[in-house]
Amino acid sequence: MIVRVKDVSKSFQGQQVLKPITFDLAEGERICILGPSGCGKSTLLQMIAGLLRIDSGEVEMAGVTVERGRHFIPPENRPVNMVFQDYALWPHMTVKQNMEYGMKRRKLDSKERERRIDQLRSLLKLDGLLDRLPSQLSGGQQQRVGIARALATEPKLLLMDEPLSNLDVKLRTDMRGELARLLGELSIACLYVTHDRMEAFTIAHRILVLRDGMIDQFGTPSELFERPASPWVAQLMGYHNRLEASLADHGKNVALLAGSPITGQWTGKESVTGPVVLMVHPESVSIHNGKVGDANNLLKVTVVQTVYEGTRWRVIVETADQQPIHLFHHKSLEPGSEVTVWLSPKQTMLYARGGQ
Template structure:
């Protein structure tokens, strides 16, 4: 059974009078990759810096590879923790060559020359740095600098790798290419990784599990398919691409049924035990289907009026209005005339219901 490389137990942090992180707890297993996903200002980087020891925790305990590195007055400084960090700006030494940057940490830890040579050769091959070892960082592309930053972090063979939005400085195409390459690399190395990002597709590509952080608290933690198929809160649903949000009412005595614009719709109620009153229905634009012909027994149909059709290359984005004047976006293969009426099928397994969501937060 895999043991935990990182354990956080009730860790919290405030700056002045502002609580940045509520008490949170989770574990990272040996070889596991966890992505911390959330909007700017939710506490992602603060959490990473506390694990690294760059920030002190206010309360709780941080344990790495079975050793408590911070609890109360007990504190092990960053340089003595079995971790390494890849920063957003790579933080390479500008006056050192690629080879010197990678060797820097190994020399500080007095690793034997033969072992250092072997590690350098392996990392050079693994990260495709052949022919670059004598160059300075300024002579490298963004993608090459990013790979050097990762090589330097891996050279000392840390128990835990911390990555703070390492792809955010790359252009869109390179970022897309690099996230696949990074996922392959981390999989091959099988090193426990805590990875901060605000990009959902990056998290889907890299992570074994995703931790959704909002307002300093964990909204949900689980595999990407768990978060997509059963988002625990409206915020997680929105993060997973469920961008349509309708105000509906729960059908009394039927916990998985809501009334939307006068129509009964069955879905997945994610707030069990609350089956009356106001609710929020979350729908994914790609999981709303137009029905041109209706079967006699077909249910979960919502009739809407087309407001606008926008061509997006492969499909049309239809903006429609419900009978109670709420807007809905869906994707369709054909253009729909403004003013025309459409019957939309809402699959119950992709229709998320959240009762009593007055506290829904837009971020």
């Protein structure tokens, strides 16, 4: 294991922002820490880097305990580098000098420095930029330089704190694909903080969902999407339809929604009766055409609104008990008209009411 975090916690001014956190990161593995602002993502990353002291627990890197109790190895002596949200380049140094900085501090000879700079110049598409100052670069170019500088010392672990958040939407989409390719080619272990689900899906082998200082779910992107552990994780995964229902048959995972039987995926281990919550992905709701669907998952609804989104229409409908459902369709529908929709059992998640 490159990193082992065991029961690590942190408080600020009496307020606990991280409750005991435990997880491992293997060699070459990429873990994205996903969650909303204020959930403790950056705090966790800074404690692993050694920029913040932990209150309790233990951090181990490459088989060496770097922090436990009074024992503390400072960040400059840990096999780790960090890429910050604001790039943090030296403004008075050229691109090449920024890349060389860490290598010179570690007293690498000029031949080895040139070899690494040449390799990173090619990997990160920095041709023609080595003699420029950061102020002469675009945001995407500055971010690539920040990544190159972090990789130049060949750390065992790379920490990235929302490194693409300052880029525009198109550049961010392009960069996350390039970053996933680069990290894959270098086979470097990486902890990557983001609040963007698609960024996490593109980059991560596993995703650690953090909420209110605790791990809500930890697994592969497909595990999180196909079996979200809570309504909150389901919402994070794009299940934007939250519907209240009552459990009709726990054994067959059937709930009654506005009087209609709806089959879904039961997420809990407990046996419950009564009120439940259904989380349904908009992509898994379709207008019933008489050819597809389970008769148990048909629901009569009224069209409330349609919104044109370029390649398709977002249709907002309402159940008989006035609960809204969003779905996508290839054409507009008349507000006030009645239609029948089908809810895919595989992407309809059932949770005990009161779950978060």
